[in-house]
Amino acid sequence: MSITRRSFRLRGLLAAGLLSTAVLTGCGGDDGEAEPRADSEGKAAEASSKEEAEVDLASGLLPADAFGPDAVVAAVSPEELEQGAGLAASFSDVQVTPEACNSAVQGTQPDLDDFDDIAAVSATEGTTVVVEMLVRGGPTEGTVEALAEAAERCPEAQISSPDIGSARVLFENLPVADLGDGAAALRYTTVVAMPDGTELSVPALLGAVEDGDRLIVLTSLAVDPTGAAVPPLDGAAFTALLEQAYQAQADALD
Secondary structure: OOHHHHHHHHHHHHHHHHHHHHHHHOOOOOOOOOOOOOOHHHHHHHHHHHHHHHHHHHOOOOOHHHHOOOOEEEEEOHHHHHHHHHHHHHOOOOEEEOHHHHHHHHOOOOOHHHOOEEEEEEEEEOOEEEEEEEEEOOOOOOHHHHHHHHHHHOOEEEEEEOOOEEEEEEEEEEOOOOOOOEEEEEEEEEEEEOOOOOEEEEEEEEEEEEEOOEEEEEEEEEOOOOOOOOOOOOHHHHHHHHHHHHHHHHHHHO
């Protein structure tokens, strides 16, 4: 494989990864003014309380066997999620057109800084990675509605950047069960034009469920680092897993 072709393949993967990260985690916001310094006893109690809440929230994640017998499952720390958000923010020169598509994508981004507790897990099997994120104590209202409207407002988008080149992104709603306070799922495919005239297609799925002050976000991405074609993702299996994720956190946390 030539260096040029490898470079364009990696740029295509970055384009897909950028969009996945942006939709999943958002680009974050500016830190607010520092809170007044608390006494050491108060901070210790707050840290202890937060730690207990985080452990409790993690108990609502799907068990490893839910992802299949061959999946490699690992916990994802809030710091790793924030690093992903930082990656999305680093591509600040990405252009999304038409404008309605930019708004649609931005509307599905929960800002991790706005939530009290975050827990996540990833499962890798072959060329497919599934990430489940569970957040609590933040602005969950409206997230599912924005996701449900994204494909209607923007069935196809164009993204471009000097860092990642250009790509098309196709959005399609997926049918999902009536869960919690609202649920939505969509399929989105990033298609990158290669120098030899071929296209690199990266399929992905995204789903979310609101349940009180909690938000469940599930995403699945299939990509071969060599640039080889990957099979389509199973939308029905994905929405069934989203339903399991909702039920698991409801059973553990309600």
